[in-house]
Amino acid sequence: xxxxxxxxxxxxxxxxxxxAARRGHRPATAGDDGASPDxxxxxxxxxxxxxGVVGLLVIALFGVLVxxxxxxxxxQADDRxxxxxELLEQIADRRGVVERRRExxxxxxxxxxxxxxDLVLATGSGRTLANRVDRLSAATGAVPLRGPGVRIVVDDAxxxxxxxxxxxxxxxxxxxxxxxQAGAEAIAINGRRLTALSAIRQAGQAITVNYESLRRxxxxxxxxxxDTIPARFIDTRYGAEFLDVQRTVGLRxxxxxxxxxxxxxxxxxxxxxxxxxxxxAQ
Amino acid sequence: xxxALGLVVGLLLGLTLQPEVPxxxxxxxxxAVVAALDAVxxxxxxxxxGIFDDKVFVVSFVSNVVIAATIVYLGDKLGVGGQLSTGxxxxxxIRIFSNVAAIRRHLFHA
Numbered sequence: 224x225x226x227x228x229x230x231x232x233x234x235x236x237x238x239x240x241x242x243a244a245r246r247g248h249r250p251a252t253a254g255d256d257g258a259s260p261d262x263x264x265x266x267x268x269x270x271x272x273x274x275g276v277v278g279l280l281v282i283a284l285f286g287v288l289v290x291x292x293x294x295x296x297x298x299q300a301d302d303r304x305x306x307x308x309e310l311l312e313q314i315a316d317r318r319g320v321v322e323r324r325r326e327x328x329x330x331x332x333x334x335x336x337x338x339x340x341d342l343v344l345a346t347g348s349g350r351t352l353a354n355r356v357d358r359l360s361a362a363t364g365a366v367p368l369r370g371p372g373v374r375i376v377v378d379d380a381x382x383x384x385x386x387x388x389x390x391x392x393x394x395x396x397x398x399x400x401x402x403x404q405a406g407a408e409a410i411a412i413n414g415r416r417l418t419a420l421s422a423i424r425q426a427g428q429a430i431t432v433n434y435e436s437l438r439r440x441x442x443x444x445x446x447x448x449x450d451t452i453p454a455r456f457i458d459t460r461y462g463a464e465f466l467d468v469q470r471t472v473g474l475r476x477x478x479x480x481x482x483x484x485x486x487x488x489x490x491x492x493x494x495x496x497x498x499x500x501x502x503x504a505q
Numbered sequence: 506x507x508x509a510l511g512l513v514v515g516l517l518l519g520l521t522l523q524p525e526v527p528x529x530x531x532x533x534x535x536x537a538v539v540a541a542l543d544a545v546x547x548x549x550x551x552x553x554x555g556i557f558d559d560k561v562f563v564v565s566f567v568s569n570v571v572i573a574a575t576i577v578y579l580g581d582k583l584g585v586g587g588q589l590s591t592g593x594x595x596x597x598x599i600r601i602f603s604n605v606a607a608i609r610r611h612l613f614h615a
Contacts, residue, residue, distance in 0.1 A: 230596055234603035235547045235554075236565045243556035273552070275559045279511035281566050285541045286515020287524070288570075292538040294519070295526050 361409075364418035364489035368409045370446045372484040373453060375402075378440035378475035388472045390441055392425040394465055395432070398443055399423065401462035405455035407445035411486040413437045418489045433490065440475065449480035508552075532581065533574040536590055540573035541566060543597045546604040553611040573597070 274282070360366045375398060380388040399417055402410055410417040415432045417423075422434070429436040445452060456462040456478075469476045526534055544566040551557040573593055580589030 227599065230599045231603045234600040235550050235607070236544075236561060238561040238565065239547070239551040239554070239556045239558060242558045242561050272555070272557045272559075274508050274511075274548070274557065274562065278548075278559045278562050279507055279514075281563050282508050282511035282545065283515035283518065285545055285566070286512045286517075287519040287522075288515075288534070288538050288541055290516050290519025291524055291526060292534045294523055295531065295534060 363492060364409065364416045365492055367485060367488045368446055369483060369485040370408075371449045371480070371482050372407070372444060372446040373402075373449050373456075374479050374481050374484065375443040375445070376440050376475070376477045376479075377443070377469075380473040380475065387468075388474070390430070390439070390474060392423050392430045394468065394474070395423045395430060395441060395443070397461040397465040401456050401459040401465065402443065402445040402447075402452065404459040404461065405445075405447070405452045407447040407452060409446045409486045411444050413442055414487060416487055416489040418492060420492065421489075444481075444484050444486055446484055446486060449482075453478050453480070508549075533577050536573045536577050536593060537570045539594060539597050539601075540569035543600050543604070544569045546601050546608065550604045550607045550611070553608060 361368055377390050377394065377398065379390055383389045395412060399410055399412070412423070412432045415421075415435060415437075417432070421432060424431050426436065429438075430441070431437065457466060466476075468474065544562070547565060548557060548562045551561070576593050577590050580586060583589075
């Protein structure tokens with residue numbers, strides 16, 4: 224018997240027939256549908272066993288089941304529809320958000336490019352400026368400097384009696400000028416840095432540098448090439464003049480070359496009157 | 506008569522109470538209803554055949570529902586998903602059809 228045939232033939236539970244047969248009712252087979260359509264209807268309706276209270280309860284349960292399933296399905300359909308609507312709204316919302324974010328990203332990217340260019344310019348000009356400041360502060364005496372150089376110690380002649388036998392401001396001026404000419408890059412006299420604002424002046428018995436009195440002996444330290452400075456010093460006009468005087472009156476004069484000298488920063492570099500004129504940047 | 510009354514009472518009860526189906530029971534409800542439908546049509550046919558029996562009806566109803574639900578559950582657990590349920594639906598559908606055909610023959614003698 225084919226599967227479909229079997230299913231069709233036994234579509235009604237066979238138990239009904241079996242129980243009926245056991246009770247002595249008119250025997251009926253489960254597979255007789257259509258075979259004897261007149262058979263059941265021939266039996267009087269009164270003879271038909273009707274469902275009792277239990278059957279009623281089960282049928283009521285069936286009703287509840289059907290209604291519940293229907294309600295559930297329609298409720299789910301509602302849920303699904305509203306969920307779908309909500310999802311559509313969310314999609315639209317999020318699309319808007321994405322669009323806005325994309326615009327913002329584009330704007331930020333453009334700004335990034337611009338800022339990067341600025342940064343390149345700024346670091347470029349910043350580096351140039353920093354280099355310039357370094358150069359200038361070294362040259363103007365704003366920072367301490369160290370390096371090889373020469374140390375010159377000068378002092379009055381022993382048992383000096385006249386001004387001629389003493390070191391005067393003029394002598395220190397000559398030495399300084401000669402050193403500058405000889406290629407010195409920074410000069411300090413007794414630890415006082417010479418700058419464009421420095422003055423070497425006689426004040427009574429004392430010499431002042433940067434308006435501060437010095438004590439003997441005078442130590443002039445100059446940074447520069449220690450190999451060439453002493454020789455070039457003698458060649459300069461001021462150097463020659465000083466050495467003439469020195470030799471004549473017997474002033475003390477010692478030159479030593481140093482591998483590592485340090486000159487301090489100038490104490491005062493403030494300009495009181497001059498201001499920067501507009502200079503085109505290099 | 507009493508069956509129609511029971512059905513009406515059940516429908517009204519369901520409509521008024523509107524019982525909330527727990528989430529874990531949701532997948533079993535539709536197929537349980539189909540199984541119940543099969544049992545009810547079988548019972549109706551048996552009634553018309555004059556061989557209706559309360560006990561058989563109750564047992565077939567309950568067992569139909571339970572077996573259908575079990576098959577769905579098994580299908581879920583085995584990973585075949587809805588395909589076992591499809592088999593159940595097909596068999597029950599054929600049964601309902603042939604039962605309804607028998608009922609129709611009883612009622613209209615055709």
